[in-house]
Amino acid sequence: MNTRILNALKQTTLIEEKQKASHCFVEDMPPYAINQELSLKEHGRVLSNYFFKNKDIYISRHNRYADYPTHTHTFLEMNYMLQGHATEIVDDKKITLNTGDLLLLDEGSTHSIKALGDNDLLINILFRTKNISINLLNDLRRSNNIFYDFLLSQVIEDSNHKRDYLVFTKKRNNEVQETLDRIIDEYYLKRDFSNSIIKSYLSILLVQLVREYPLNGPHQENKSSLLAIKVLKAIAEEYKTVSLEELANRYNYNKNYLSNIFKSEVGQTFSEVLTRQRLIQAHTLIASTSLPIATIMEQVGIKNKTFFYQKYKNYYKTLPSTDR
The missing domain is CATH 2.60.120.280 (Regulatory protein AraC)
Incomplete structure (x- = not known):
């Protein structure tokens, strides 16, 4: 040191x-x-x-x-x-x-x-x-x-x-x-x-x-845990557009089967984890740029303003305007 x-x-x-x-x-x-x-x-x-x-x-x-x-x-x-x-x-x-x-x-x-x-x-x-x-x-x-x-x-x-x-x-x-x-x-x-x-x-x-x-x-x-990691990685990299249906087709699984495997392995649904990843990206943009909130929502793949503000406050315990 x-x-x-x-x-x-x-x-x-x-x-x-x-x-x-x-x-x-x-x-x-x-x-x-x-x-x-x-x-x-x-x-x-x-x-x-x-x-x-x-x-x-x-x-x-x-x-x-x-x-x-x-x-x-x-x-x-x-x-x-x-x-x-x-x-x-x-x-x-x-x-x-x-x-x-x-x-x-x-x-x-x-x-x-x-x-x-x-x-x-x-x-x-x-x-x-x-x-x-x-x-x-x-x-x-x-x-x-x-x-x-x-x-x-x-x-x-x-x-x-x-x-x-x-x-x-x-x-x-x-x-x-x-x-x-x-x-x-x-x-x-x-x-x-x-x-x-x-x-x-x-x-x-x-x-x-x-x-x-x-x-x-x-x-x-564990084959199931490796599959869950692949889905998590896809969410991290493609959070704006990724969907469970598209990933099911990509990995050759039934959509409901993939959904059940994912929830069993990670303890949350695909949509819950995807929303969290989008919120993380939105938070980074809010803290580091002057982009309007509406633009940030679009960039992370969230369309509903009420949904965005509610989820953001639940996750970060504060409002986007406060973090900015």
């Missing part, structure tokens, strides 16, 4: 000075960073997508000297123990992280963090499901790996597959740690094209985790 960045991460912030003096949590985010509606519903802090303004991945160092309250979020989070150790309570289970360990938290998982000391550096890496590529999953489909299943469940929102977190303990091979250090360096150095480089490093990191933490036992490839 860049020495200048490491030294900067060790410096005490104003909020940390207050927490060190009082041993009480000091709010470090603006009110709009917390989804008030969901917080009331969940009876706890729900962090919103405000972190991702003009960027795909958000990184920060966790504030030391006070317990961080129980909270959840609408995105995925990695807690990387750069130095020292930390204790977290994830869904009522105590987890201890030591130097080099990585904790991956699912969207919606509940956790709190005990007070960190002077020499503890915990790095938070936040990213959304859209940063997980269908093509990447397709390449990894033969891996006998618990992390592959975790990623797949994120992309398809499989309600029957609930895994709230994964812990990756440091190994002798520092490949994963080296990639994490590169991600952190790129983020804080703020050089040209850093966002694109960080996204590429994230894909590399996911593959490294799959390679370094396999499951034991023989892997049996």
Whole structure:
């Protein structure tokens, strides 16, 4: 890791000075960073997508000297123990992280963090499901790996597959740690094209985790799951025009049979997954362009305005105008 960045991460912030003096949590985010509606519903802090303004991945160092309250979020989070150790309570289970360990938290998982000391550096890496590529999953489909299943469940929102977190303990091979250090360096150095480089490093990191933490036992490839992956890839690449009927003809299956196989494998219908992919593309265009909403709807293949706004709010917990 860049020495200048490491030294900067060790410096005490104003909020940390207050927490060190009082041993009480000091709010470090603006009110709009917390989804008030969901917080009331969940009876706890729900962090919103405000972190991702003009960027795909958000990184920060966790504030030391006070317990961080129980909270959840609408995105995925990695807690990387750069130095020292930390204790977290994830869904009522105590987890201890030591130097080099990585904790991956699912969207919606509940956790709190005990007070960190002077020499503890915990790095938070936040990213959304859209940063997980269908093509990447397709390449990894033969891996006998618990992390592959975790990623797949994120992309398809499989309600029957609930895994709230994964812990990756440091190994002798520092490949994963080296990639994490590169991600952190790129983020804080703020050089040209850093966002694109960080996204590429994230894909590399996911593959490294799959390679370094396999499951034991023989892997049996499932024909139905491979077919579902092919359909998912088609949705990711052809979301504007793709249809179940066209894919059934392409893969030589009966339409109803393909529909049933897909829902059985991914836990959602073809139309539900297609709508989600279209919303992801629309969100990207809303956040990164000045195109009219009507034009964006047309570009992603959605014609009904009421349907679009309803689904967008359900998925992103906000309105398109707010994200813009």
